[in-house]
Amino acid sequence: MLTLIKGGRVIDPGNVDEILDIVVREGIIVDIKQNALTEEDDTESIVIDASGKLVVPGLIDMHVHLRDPGQEYKETIETGCRAAAFGGFTAVCCMPNTNPVNDCRQVTEYILKKGTKEGSARVYPVAAVSKGLKGEQLCEYGELKDAGAVAVSDDGNPVTNSRLMRRALEYSSRFGLRVISHCEDLCLAEGGAMNEGAIATRMGLPGIPNAAESIMVERDIALSELTGIPVHIAHVSAIESVRAIRDAKKTL
């Protein structure tokens, strides 16, 4: 049986960006070309009209919160995966700030098991940097990797202790796990409701300066240089952070 995806803007980043048809046979793409036709006698062919739409490879969301276990009233692995699939995302990396925290094999395995059962998107669990996200003790990365974790992060909290962050970079490298850093100086950001500036001032809302993010981005860059181990900076939102990351990449 053939499926024909017709007339969409096909994007394969860096390779393809044009209006094309995609021919799929039994779940496998067999042809990508202009004006593809189904065989005339094949009455079982399905034609999907994609004109005016984007046709892209399965997207991966590097940073989602499935809130499961513990906060299922907000989101579950099932609803999160279905939302992802609906938006064109075939895989998601879910952050560990659940309850209990994904800091041990049992939670990682629970997430994977439920994600596999749900099936609408692939689930890649990100485990915690520190036990309970408390920034006091490293998690057992060897065991978490074995259980199926793909990276580590204390997302939701910054790793405020620079020594712990250094050791996390070093220890995770032994197991091929990347550290994803939530960069925020909590003291600078404390109480803030929006970006610091004219609008916050006019609205009478407490502001968060860009430096609350970029200070920790620069720290993590320094630790990355010290250890020689790459770090992944999550949700970059300030121009100062972008500059710091760009400059650091230049010196690699």
Added chain:
Amino acid sequence: MALAKKDILDMESLSVEDISLILDTADRMKEISERPIKKVPTLRGKTIVLFFYEPSTRTRTSFDIAAKRLSADSLSLSASTSSMVKGETLIDTGRNLEAMNPDVIVIRHTCAGAPHLLAKMLKSPVINAGDGMHAHPTQALLDLMTVRENKQKISGLKIAIIGDISHSRVARSNSIGFKKMGADVVLCGPPTMIPKGIEALGVSVTHKVEEAVVDADVVMMLRIQKERQQHFLFPTEREYSMMYGLTHARLAGAKENVLIMHPGPINRGVEIAYDVADGPYSIILNQVTNGVAVRMALLYLVTGGARDADAD
């Protein structure tokens, strides 16, 4: 032949000839401990001060027994029984001790370089029994002796040292000692426990035990200190044991008749499995036995015993 050194401070300052002389002397000293009457008059009338600023059972006992077997008078001082608690500096304590004419001062100190400072200030020979994370030459010498005794050579052997290399004076002194005597040394531990620039000692580094033990003639395990957990060097004893504990399965790639060593005290079931510690290739207790012989040799050599013997 006599030792051309006043002090035994670290493995760097000992030449290949010095080390060979010490090991040969220790081989002969060992026999004394096997006699029914384990005492010779060699150091009769000599005074050995054992000055331990840091807790120690094995090393201090070993020096004490070594001194007694050579008929020297030994006395032990610890940080709590010395005037250090009254605020006296190391140098002043050393000078006061020297004023009582000791023949050798053995010192262990938490600060790297303390024995070197003392050696520079005092006329008496100083033996370093461990200074901070810096050096533990008598341990390295007894390890060299034990390996040589079991393998009849040191040159060409592959020595794997596994554990917290960062905080280990034993790893540093053994790396230098074994390299100097022609062995290959590979250091292994999680990246958190490998100090920066250690390759400058001429050793190689790996983070996987399975890689470290490949074709190893000797596997030396280091004690994992639980308090290091607070410094984020490892998450739990459980994971350390699972990833870095020496088990029979992990030894599969090592040479046949691989020797298992450990400076002690061992944490059974953590860095070393029970059956490996007690297994046929374990020479952990031989190390302790040879420790006495090496320390007898050192006390004998630094007091100029050899010169006297030559004169006879």
